[in-house]
Amino acid sequence: MTRQRKALALISGGLDSLLAAKIVQEQDIHVEGVNFFTGFCVEGHTHAIRKKDRKKPKRNNALWVAEQLGIKLHIIDIVDEYKDVVFNPKYGYGAHLNPCLDCKIFMVRKAAEWIEEHDFDFVITGEVVGQRPKSQRKDTMPVVQRDSGIGARLLRPLCAKNLPPTFPECEGWVDRRKLFDFSGRSRKPQMALAARYGFTDYAQPAGGCCFLTDEQYSVKLADLWKARGDRQYELDDILLLKVGRHIRPVPHYKLIVAREEGEGNFLQGYRNQYPHLRTVSHGGPFTLIDGNPGEEDIELAARIVARYSQGKQVDVVEVEYTDCHGVAHILPVKPLAAHEIPRVWLL
Numbered sequence: 001m002t003r004q005r006k007a008l009a010l011i012s013g014g015l016d017s018l019l020a021a022k023i024v025q026e027q028d029i030h031v032e033g034v035n036f037f038t039g040f041c042v043e044g045h046t047h048a049i050r051k052k053d054r055k056k057p058k059r060n061n062a063l064w065v066a067e068q069l070g071i072k073l074h075i076i077d078i079v080d081e082y083k084d085v086v087f088n089p090k091y092g093y094g095a096h097l098n099p100c101l102d103c104k105i106f107m108v109r110k111a112a113e114w115i116e117e118h119d120f121d122f123v124i125t126g127e128v129v130g131q132r133p134k135s136q137r138k139d140t141m142p143v144v145q146r147d148s149g150i151g152a153r154l155l156r157p158l159c160a161k162n163l164p165p166t167f168p169e170c171e172g173w174v175d176r177r178k179l180f181d182f183s184g185r186s187r188k189p190q191m192a193l194a195a196r197y198g199f200t201d202y203a204q205p206a207g208g209c210c211f212l213t214d215e216q217y218s219v220k221l222a223d224l225w226k227a228r229g230d231r232q233y234e235l236d237d238i239l240l241l242k243v244g245r246h247i248r249p250v251p252h253y254k255l256i257v258a259r260e261e262g263e264g265n266f267l268q269g270y271r272n273q274y275p276h277l278r279t280v281s282h283g284g285p286f287t288l289i290d291g292n293p294g295e296e297d298i299e300l301a302a303r304i305v306a307r308y309s310q311g312k313q314v315d316v317v318e319v320e321y322t323d324c325h326g327v328a329h330i331l332p333v334k335p336l337a338a339h340e341i342p343r344v345w346l347l
Contacts, residue, residue: 004028004029005029006029006032006119007024007029007030007031007121007122007124008032008033008111009024009031009071009123010033010034010035010125011034011035011066011073012035012041012126013041013064013209014126014203014209015126015191015194015199016128017126018068018069018194018199019190019199020126020156021065021071021126023157023158023179024124027173027175031124033062033066033069033072034073034075034110035062036076036082036110037075037077038079038103038210039079039239040209040210040238041210041211061209062075064203068199076114078110079235083233085099085102085103086212086233087231089101089102091143096213096214096215098218100213101143101144104125104135105144108145109150112148112153121153121173122154122166122167122168122173123155124155124156124157125154126158127141127158127159128158128182129159129162129183129184130184131185141156141163152166152170155169157179159181161179162183180193211238219347220241220246221233223246223254223347224237224241226251227252227291243256244258244259244287244288245257245308245346246346246347247341247346247347248345248347249300249304253290253293253297253301254289254290254291255290255304256288258286258287264285267287270288275324276288277322278305279306279309279311279318279319279320280319280320280330282309282310282311282314284305284306284317287301298321299331301321302321303333304336306319306335307336307340307341316333316334317332317334318330318332318333319332319333
């Protein structure tokens with residue numbers, strides 16, 4: 001008997017990867033999923049922290065997709081390996097700090113290594129020709145196959161009919177007639193196909209959870225690199241860049257000011273790692289200090305925090321400053337006026 005063929009699907013948690021895996025699964029192929037954790041796809045994290053986002057789903061979308069398909073999902077941590085992709089993308093960045101083409105090559109390469117180690121036959125992605133301006137163009141799709149080393153063992157079921165036949169098709173494992181010819185940026189064909197399969201409540205079809213595509217996030221990451229003089233980051237940096245109001249009065253330090261109670265509770269989890277400020281005479285935001293502030297900097301920082309407190313209209317607000325050794329001091333300060341916080345300070 002001919003053995004059942006096995007495919008590994010790259011599962012981002014979005015609609016495209018859900019459909020791509022389902023299309024192949026229907027052809028009696030054993031499908032398993034893989035989700036590569038870079039640290040930058042953490043939208044559920046902010047939804048869980050902020051009060052205004054509490055009603056948004058807090059699920060892991062990749063796990064949700066695997067549940068809908070009834071497949072095993074392998075979640076692989078690539079935070080450290082991925083850094084070189086972010087720092088030195090061969091094909092450059094997109095509109096912000098998103099190395100989309102290099103990212104796709106990297107993930108397909110990792111998937112190719114995985115199928116070799118686990119005796120799988122080919123890899124599935126949810127890519128669509130013309131959907132993304134950098135990584136999903138007709139001229140860049142062959143680059144992914146070439147540079148990742150996977151060659152013809154990469155199948156893109158949603159747009160396969162717009163591309164040359166792949167190895168799984170030529171070998172008869174997959175019926176090309178049952179694949180699709182989607183193209184362009186419209187998601188209506190995918191949404192119609194999802195309805196046909198009975199999929200509802202899927203992640204935003206035009207979305208994408210990578211924060212490197214977000215302009216404000218990229219500005220804060222670039223600022224972090226500039227301030228530290230080193231293009232490095234750790235997972236905590238990735239998470240903190242998504243939380244709070246970031247203010248840099250001078251190059252050698254910045255404030256991360258909670259915008260609401262949920263963010264304040266989260267930032268307090270870092271109180272043993274960073275100097276921090278909190279108002280004690282009035283309600284106000286918990287604030288971390290990232291950098292190396294001097295004495296005059298601390299007073300300015302306290303005045304900024306007081307500005308965002310309930311005492312912003314009074315003459316004096318008491319702010320508690322706790323240094324990196326855990327020693328606390330009470331600072332009576334005059335809150336800064338709104339016009340004294342230049343926009344250039346706000347990241």
